[in-house]
Amino acid sequence: MTQVILVDDEQSVRDSARQWLELSDLTVRDFDNARDALGCITRDFAGIVLSDVKMPDIDGLAFQKKIARIDPHIPVVLFTGHGDIAMAVEAIRAGAYDFLEKPFDPERIVETIKRALEKRQLVLENRQLKKALQDSEGIDSRLVGGSAPMRTLKREIANIAPTIANVLILGETGTGKEVIARSIHTLSDRGKGPYLALNCAAIPVNMAESELFGHKSGAFTGAQGKRVGKLEAANNGTLFLDELGSMPMDVQGKLLRALECMEITPLGGNTPRPVQFRLLSAMNEDPRKAIEEGRLREDLYFRLNTVELLVPPLRERKEDIPILFSFFLERAADVYGRTVEPPTAESLAIMMSHDWPGNVRELKSLSERFVLSSLPHEERIPKLLSGKVVDRRESAVALRDQVNLFERHLIKESLARHDGNVKDVIADLRVPRRTLNEKMAKYGLKRP
Ligand SMILES: Nc1ncnc2c1ncn2[C@@H]1O[C@H](COP(=O)(O)OP(=O)(O)OP(=O)(O)O)[C@@H](O)[C@H]1O
Ligand SMILES: [Mg+2]
Structure with a gap:
């Protein structure tokens, strides 16, 4: 050099x-x-x-x-x-x-x-540090949550986003796969190019091919006018294929060929066109199971999973619940023009013991119902989640542990908000210095 x-x-x-x-x-x-x-x-x-x-x-x-x-x-x-x-x-x-x-x-x-x-x-x-910081702040404002699994995930995202690698995002429903796909696009060099999403489960089977590849006028019965396919529209940008396992097998084969030569031929057309795009895809089921059941081509799978990102379910990162809830609460209050108090410690404890089968999406919709509820403030969460709380006796998180988790979250958040200035944290949380020191030691918290 x-x-x-x-x-x-x-x-x-x-x-x-x-x-x-x-x-x-x-x-x-x-x-x-x-x-x-x-x-x-x-x-x-x-x-x-x-x-x-x-x-x-x-x-x-x-x-x-x-x-x-x-x-x-x-x-x-x-x-x-x-x-x-x-x-x-x-x-x-x-x-x-x-x-x-x-x-x-x-x-x-x-x-x-x-x-x-x-x-x-x-x-x-300095320039590089600044950029890394901007990138991670960029992710933080879209992808809320600071639990260890989320931090690892964000690091992976920041790392692979600038590359051209195809990424397969795996995770249960509502875990944030679509948010992640968008973040990868925004943080990539193609961020200024187009971003297109196609939900393979939402299009009729016989339209999938034309959606992806486009068609010439009169290419098939009912093909009125010509249509530009998503693969072509995403040229110099990113295409996000959601619920990959719902794409018809023959279309999967055609997609694989298109990826191999980076060329597409619209239905009814005969001249291939060169295209450049990055492919992100998502599945909320196990891809190996989909392969076994003949719904996903193995060769396509290996083409799309250059990088595999696993998004953990919310029940495995319960530490993120308070911050996610307050994030959604603020937005919901804004949207519905209501002012709303944050949930009580008991309400949060109930949320901590819930299993969240619908993951972040479920939490988000709970925040909306919370804002709109006419019930007394402290009764909202117990009512809205009643019957949904999974009572698994032995395995359920004990109340003490939930309260601890919540307390840890409050201290950690306050430390971050005050850049580790203990004096400000003491004033903020209204606790004696000694108590704060003890709790920080107990929860393994350090000043940032
Ligand atoms: N970490 C997060 N921070 C902020 N919002 C989030 C986060 N994760 C998910 N969301 C929000 O939760 C909702 C569900 O997320 P998303 O649509 O990305 O889930 P998904 O994994 O694609 O689900 P599905 O498999 O059902 O399509 C969206 O409104 C999204 O904005
Ligand atoms: Mg989705």
Whole structure:
């Protein structure tokens, strides 16, 4: 990887500078003019530029300005002869990093360049951190929940989103597969391209092929006008195929062929068209079972599951219930124009003991009914969930454990909200410092 781009129209200067730099283990690429050098400088260039000031065609000052337009944070160090100090000073004013007088002092040159390289490294690291942070915040605002399984899942999403890999999202109904598909699209390089979703269970079997591939006018009885298929409409974007196991087997075969050559032929058409899209798919059943039962082609499955994401059911991440509920509650209150108090600790404890067969979707609809309910506040959850609470005696979570889980959640959330400032947390939760310390130790909580 090039660390120093060296530009000077004089061969002898280039040779001696290069020699010194290479003796100090720096990788150098040299050019006899600025124009050629510019071709190799991009915004993520991880090095610095060392350039002569006086050059025919593009001089050092103009060169520096052009580099600044690519990225103002690429350090540019200028060589100056006697006559061009004034120009170098102007360049510094315009943002150049430093200048070195010719004939140069080898030690000074190496030292200046190492310093400039360190600075460049910092800029790139910061930029990367910022982007990672933005990405994870982007996920956090869509995909609520900070339990350990959710954090792992979010990390996986942030990791695979920028790639072009096909992703198969597996999870029970209502766990958030569609939200995840959208997040992957948004966080990917195709985020600006189209996002299309097709629910294979919701289209009549005989329409599936035309939905995916499109058709020419009159391709089959009832085909009025032509139709652009989802595969073509998703060109340069993402296609999300929901409930994959409901796609007719023959259409699965055709889809597989289309994926292999990235070409599609609309029904009734005869010229294939090249397409580029990323395929995300989801199933709420076990794909191996669907394969055994002859509803999913194994070869297609292996094509689509380059990455498999498993979304855990809500009962395996009960820690997320309070925050998800308050998230949905706020939105529901907004939508219905109501103000609403958060649920009582008893209500939350009941929610913690529920099994949530409908997962997050069920929790979301509970929040809506909670907002709209005419019952006294503290009776809402017990009534709305009555008969639904799974009483498995031994295996049910004990009340004490539920209360603990809830308490832990409150402290953790307050710590995060106050950036770990214990004083603020004490004021927020109205607990003595000692109690807070004890509870943090008990629940294994640390300041963020
Ligand atoms: N972690 C989450 N944060 C915020 N909202 C969520 C989360 N998970 C799910 N939801 C919401 O819950 C509802 C159900 O989610 P989604 O439609 O993505 O589920 P699904 O896994 O696709 O279910 P199905 O298999 O039934 O299609 C949606 O309204 C979605 O916005
Ligand atoms: Mg879905």
